Amino acid sequence: MEKEILLKMTDISKAFPGVKALDHVSLDLEAGTVHALMGENGAGKSTLMKCLFGIYTKDSGQIFLEGKEVNFKNSREALDNGVAMVHQELNQALKRSVMDNIWLGRYPKKGLIVDEAKMYKDTSAVFEELDIHVDPKRIMSTMPVSQRQMVEIAKAVSYNSKVIVFDEPTSSLTEEEVEHLFRIINMLRDRGVGIIYISHKMAEIKRISDTITIMRDGTHVVTKPAKELSNADIIRYMVGRELTNQFPEKTNKPGAVSLEVEGLTAQYSLLKDVSFQAREGEVLGLAGLDGSGRTETLENIFGNATRKSGTIKLRGKVCKNRNPIESIKNGFSLLTEERRATGIFAIENIRDNTIISSMKKHLRFGLLNSKSMREDTQWSIDAMHTKTPSQETKIRSLSGGNQQKVIIGRWLLTEPEVLLLDEPTRGIDVGAKYEIYQLILDLANRGKTVLMVSSEMPELLGICDRILVMSGGRLAGEVDAKTATQEEIMTLAAKYV
Amino acid sequence: MSYFSRKRQEYLSLDQVDRRRFWTDGLLNNALYILMAIFIIFTAVSNKNFLSPSSIVNIITLAAVSLPMALGIGGCIVLTGTDLSAGRVFGLAAAMTAAFLQNRAATKLIFEHLPNANGGWILLVLLVVMIVGAIIGMVNGFFVAKFSLHPFIVTLATQLITYGVILMFFQINGNGGGPISNVAQEFKNVVSGPAFRIAKWNVSIPWYVLFALFLVVIMWIVWNKTTFGKNMFAVGSNMEAARVSGVNVFMTTVLVHTLAGALYGFAGYVEAARLGSITAATGLNNESDAIAACVIGGVSFVGGTGNIGGIVLGVFVLRIIFVALNMLGINPNLQYIIKGAIILAACSLDMRKYLVRK
Numbered sequence: 001m002e003k004e005i006l007l008k009m010t011d012i013s014k015a016f017p018g019v020k021a022l023d024h025v026s027l028d029l030e031a032g033t034v035h036a037l038m039g040e041n042g043a044g045k046s047t048l049m050k051c052l053f054g055i056y057t058k059d060s061g062q063i064f065l066e067g068k069e070v071n072f073k074n075s076r077e078a079l080d081n082g083v084a085m086v087h088q089e090l091n092q093a094l095k096r097s098v099m100d101n102i103w104l105g106r107y108p109k110k111g112l113i114v115d116e117a118k119m120y121k122d123t124s125a126v127f128e129e130l131d132i133h134v135d136p137k138r139i140m141s142t143m144p145v146s147q148r149q150m151v152e153i154a155k156a157v158s159y160n161s162k163v164i165v166f167d168e169p170t171s172s173l174t175e176e177e178v179e180h181l182f183r184i185i186n187m188l189r190d191r192g193v194g195i196i197y198i199s200h201k202m203a204e205i206k207r208i209s210d211t212i213t214i215m216r217d218g219t220h221v222v223t224k225p226a227k228e229l230s231n232a233d234i235i236r237y238m239v240g241r242e243l244t245n246q247f248p249e250k251t252n253k254p255g256a257v258s259l260e261v262e263g264l265t266a267q268y269s270l271l272k273d274v275s276f277q278a279r280e281g282e283v284l285g286l287a288g289l290d291g292s293g294r295t296e297t298l299e300n301i302f303g304n305a306t307r308k309s310g311t312i313k314l315r316g317k318v319c320k321n322r323n324p325i326e327s328i329k330n331g332f333s334l335l336t337e338e339r340r341a342t343g344i345f346a347i348e349n350i351r352d353n354t355i356i357s358s359m360k361k362h363l364r365f366g367l368l369n370s371k372s373m374r375e376d377t378q379w380s381i382d383a384m385h386t387k388t389p390s391q392e393t394k395i396r397s398l399s400g401g402n403q404q405k406v407i408i409g410r411w412l413l414t415e416p417e418v419l420l421l422d423e424p425t426r427g428i429d430v431g432a433k434y435e436i437y438q439l440i441l442d443l444a445n446r447g448k449t450v451l452m453v454s455s456e457m458p459e460l461l462g463i464c465d466r467i468l469v470m471s472g473g474r475l476a477g478e479v480d481a482k483t484a485t486q487e488e489i490m491t492l493a494a495k496y497v
Numbered sequence: 498m499s500y501f502s503r504k505r506q507e508y509l510s511l512d513q514v515d516r517r518r519f520w521t522d523g524l525l526n527n528a529l530y531i532l533m534a535i536f537i538i539f540t541a542v543s544n545k546n547f548l549s550p551s552s553i554v555n556i557i558t559l560a561a562v563s564l565p566m567a568l569g570i571g572g573c574i575v576l577t578g579t580d581l582s583a584g585r586v587f588g589l590a591a592a593m594t595a596a597f598l599q600n601r602a603a604t605k606l607i608f609e610h611l612p613n614a615n616g617g618w619i620l621l622v623l624l625v626v627m628i629v630g631a632i633i634g635m636v637n638g639f640f641v642a643k644f645s646l647h648p649f650i651v652t653l654a655t656q657l658i659t660y661g662v663i664l665m666f667f668q669i670n671g672n673g674g675g676p677i678s679n680v681a682q683e684f685k686n687v688v689s690g691p692a693f694r695i696a697k698w699n700v701s702i703p704w705y706v707l708f709a710l711f712l713v714v715i716m717w718i719v720w721n722k723t724t725f726g727k728n729m730f731a732v733g734s735n736m737e738a739a740r741v742s743g744v745n746v747f748m749t750t751v752l753v754h755t756l757a758g759a760l761y762g763f764a765g766y767v768e769a770a771r772l773g774s775i776t777a778a779t780g781l782n783n784e785s786d787a788i789a790a791c792v793i794g795g796v797s798f799v800g801g802t803g804n805i806g807g808i809v810l811g812v813f814v815l816r817i818i819f820v821a822l823n824m825l826g827i828n829p830n831l832q833y834i835i836k837g838a839i840i841l842a843a844c845s846l847d848m849r850k851y852l853v854r855k
Contacts, residue, residue, distance in 0.1 A: 015512070015515075059514070302741075304740070304741060324740060324741055324742070324743050325743045325744075325745055327743075328743040334741055336737075336738070336741055341735075341737060341738075342735070342737040342738050342741055343738055343741075344735065344738060345730070345731055345734040345735045345738055345739075345801065346734065346735065347734050347799070347801050347802055348730060348731070348734050348801060352727060352730065352731070355727070356727065356728075356731050356739070356742045356743075356744065357742045357743045359724040359727055359728075360724065363724065366723070367718065367722040367723060368721075368722045368723060368724065368727065410742065414743070
C-alpha cells in the first residue's frame with residue numbers, strides 16, 4: 001500500500017557566493033517511515049534541512065507539508081506546524097533546568113505566572129512515554145551530553161511533531177543509549193511520524209531506516225529502500241569512488257614499554273585505581289560507556305583534572321603532570337572530546353590555532369617570528385592534508401574533520417611522546433575518518449604512544465592493538481583488538497555498573 | 498590576474514539577489530567610515546575652522562590623551578572582560594604625579610621634603626605611578642583569574658577602593674581635599690611642552706603625542722608579536738581550549754590587567770602635566786570613553802577579536818565627534834544624547850561583521 005507522503009521537497013536549490021550548495025534536490029518523506037539522509041560533510045544535507053526550517057532562504061523549489069505548500073521563516077514556525085529538529089550540536093540553556101529547556105518559549109501559564117507544577121507534570125509524562133529517566137528539575141549542565149540529547153528529543157516529541165529531523169543524534173551516545181534512541185524512533189514511526197535521519201554511521205542507518213537518500217556535492221545521487229543498498233554501495237554513492245576498506249592497514253609494531261600508569265585515582269570524579277602500561281608505537285584503545293571514566297583517565301594523566309593519587313611514568317621517569325603546561329613539557333598532548341567547546345579557537349585563524357601550543361619555538365629575541373610560524377603551519381597543513389583556502393582562514397569555517405586535523409597538527413608541533421586522543425573522529429565524515437585513522441597509525445609508526453578513547457567499537461577494533469575497557473570509573477579488563485568481539489567489550493563495560 | 502579583476506569576475510558571476518546583498522553588505526560594513534566622512538564634510542562646511550591645522554592638531558592631541566587608557570582597556574575587553582577602575586586609577590596616578598612634582602617654591606605643598614623636578618626625578622615619578630597602576634591592575638587580574646570572578650565585579654570593587662585612597666591622598670598635610678596644583682614647569686616642559694613646531698601653520702605638537710605614538714607601536718608589538726599577545730587572544734577566544742593547549746591562563750589574565758593598570762598610570766601622569774591642577778574628581782568616568790572607543794574600533798565584547806589599529810581609529814572617531822559637536826554649537830546636554838546614539842549605532846554596525854550568518 002502506498003503510504004501517505006507527509007513532506008515533499010522538490011527541486012530545492014541554494015547557492016552561496018562561489019558555491020552551489022544545493023542543486024535541484026528533491027526528497028519525499030512518507031508517514032511512518034525513517035528516511036535516512038547520507039552524504040559526506042559538505043554534501044548539502046544540513047543546507048537542505050536549513051532550507052526546510054527557514055534558517056536559509058531557498059533560491060528555488062517548493063516544500064509541501066501534507067500537500068500544502070509551506071515556507072517556514074524560522075524553526076519556531078516549523079515547530080508550530082509540527083516539524084521539529086534534533087540538532088547535532090546542542091544549543092541549550094545549560095544553567096537552566098531540564099523542564100525550563102523543554103518548555104522554553106511556550107511556558108504554560110496561570111494568569112501571568114508560569115505554571116511550574118504543570119511543567120513538571122507534563123515533562124514527567126513525556127519522559128515516561130519515552131522511558132527517559134531524568135529529573136525534570138535537574139540543571140542541564142550537570143548532565144552528560146547523552147542525557148542532554150535525550151532531553152532534546154523529548155522536546156521535539158512534546159511538540160507532537162509530525163516530522164522529526166535527527167541530525168547525527170548518536171554522535172555522543174554509547175551503544176546502550178543508541179538502543180534506547182532506536183526504541184524511541186521505532187515508537188515514533190509506529191505512531192505515523194515521518195523521520196529524517198542524518199548520520200554517517202552505516203550500521204546504524206541500515207538498522208533503523210526504511211529508505212535511504214544519498215547526496216553528494218549538493219546534488220541528489222540516489223534514493224532507494226534501505227534493504228537494496230549494501231555498505232559498499234552506500235560508500236560508493238557517497239564518495240563517488242570505491243572505498244574498499246573502512247580502516248587503513250595496520251602497520252605499526254609496538255616496542256618497549258613507554259608509559260606506565262599506576263593507581264590513578266581522581267579527586268573530583270569517580271575514577272579509581274586505574275593502572276596500565278602502554279608501549280612505544282602502540283595504539284591503545286579505551287572503551288566503555290559514557291561516564292565510565294575514559295575521558296577522566298585522559299584528563300587525569302594530562303593534569304587537566306585534579307589527581308588524588310597515582311603515578312605516571314614515561315620511559316621510567318616519573319612525570320608529575322600537575323597541569324597541562326607541565327604535561328606538555330613532559331611530552332604529553334590531549335585532543336579533547338568536545339572540539340568546539342575545548343579544542344578550537346573558533347574566531348582565530350588556522351595559523352594561530354596551530355602554533356598556540358608551541359609558540360616558544362618561534363621566539364627570536366623575545367618576539368614571534370612570522371616566517372617560522374608560517375612554515376610550521378604549512379608543515380601541519382601538508383602533513384595532515386588539511387583542506388583550507390589559506391592559513392589566515394578562520395578555523396570555524398572549516399569542516400569538523402579539517403578542524404580536527406588542525407588540532408592534531410597543533411599537538412604534533414609540540415613533539416609529544418604520548419598522544420591522548422578523546423573521540424578523535426566524532427562528527428567527522430567517512431572519508432575524513434579514514435584519513436584520521438591513517439594519521440593515528442602513522443604516529444604509532446613513528447614510535448609515539450597513542451591512547452585513544454572512542455564510543456565506536458568497530459573503530460577501536462579496527463585500529464587499536466589492545467583495548468582497555470572501563471566500567472564505573474575502574475578498569476574492567478583488557479582485550480586484544482585482533483581477536484576481541486563487540487560482545488566481549490560490552491560485557492566488560494557492564495562489569496561495575 | 499590582479500586583485501580587482503578577480504573581484505570583478507567574482508561579482509559578475511553573482512546573480513541578482515547576491516549582487517544586491519554585495520552592495521548592502523559593503524555599505525553596512527563600511528557605514529562607520531561613510532557616516533564619518535559625511536559628518537566631517539558637514540561639520541567642515543558649517544564651521545570653516547573645523548579642518549584648520551590648529552583644529553586638526555587639537556583633535557590629535559586630544560586623541561593622544563585618551564589613547565593610553567584605551568590601549569589598556571582593549572586587552573581586558575579581548576579577554577571578554579572590562580575595567581571599570583581605569584578612570585580612578587588614572588585619577589590616583591594624576592594626583593600622585595602632581596603631588597610629587599609640585600613646584601618647590603610654591604607655598605602649599607603636599608610633600609615638603611622632595612627633590613626639585615630634575616630629569617631623574619621626573620622619570621622616577623613616572624615609574625612610580627606606572628607601578629602603582631600596575632599593582633592595582635594586578636589585583637584586578639588576580640581576583641579575576643584566581644576566583645573566576647567577572648572583571649565587572651572585581652573592577653567595580655577596586656574602583657571604589659581606589660577612590661577611597663584618592664580621597665585620603667587629598668587630605669595629606671592638611672590639604673583638606675582641595676586641588677593639587679602648582680605643578681613644576683620643568684615637568685610640564687618635557688611632557689606637555691612642544692616637541693616641535695610646524696612654523697607654516699603656526700602649530701606645535703606636544704611631547705605626549707609622540708609618547709602616545711610610541712605606546713601604540715609598543716602595544717602593536719605586544720599584541721601581535723609576542724607569545725603573551727597570542728595567549729591573550731586564545732584565552733579571550735576559548736579559555737578552556739587555551740588551558741588544554743598549555744597556555745598559562747592565570748598568568749595571561751593577570752598580566753593583561755597589570756599592563757592595563759600601568760597604562761592608566763601613564764595616562765594619569767600625562768594628565769597632571771597637561772592640566773597642572775588635579776582634583777579628586779579627575780578621571781571620573783574616563784573609562785567609559787575608553788571602552789566606547791575600543792568597541793567602536795572593533796574590539797568586540799565577544800572576546801578574542803580586535804586590533805590596535807582599530808583602537809586608534811575608535812579613539813579618533815570619538816574625538817572627532819566630540820570636537821565637531823562643539824564646533825557645531827550643539828547644546829551640551831544634547832551632545833550626551835548624540836554621543837550615546839553614535840556609540841549604539843557604531844557597535845550595532847560593527848557587530849554585524851562578527852555575526853555568524855545562517
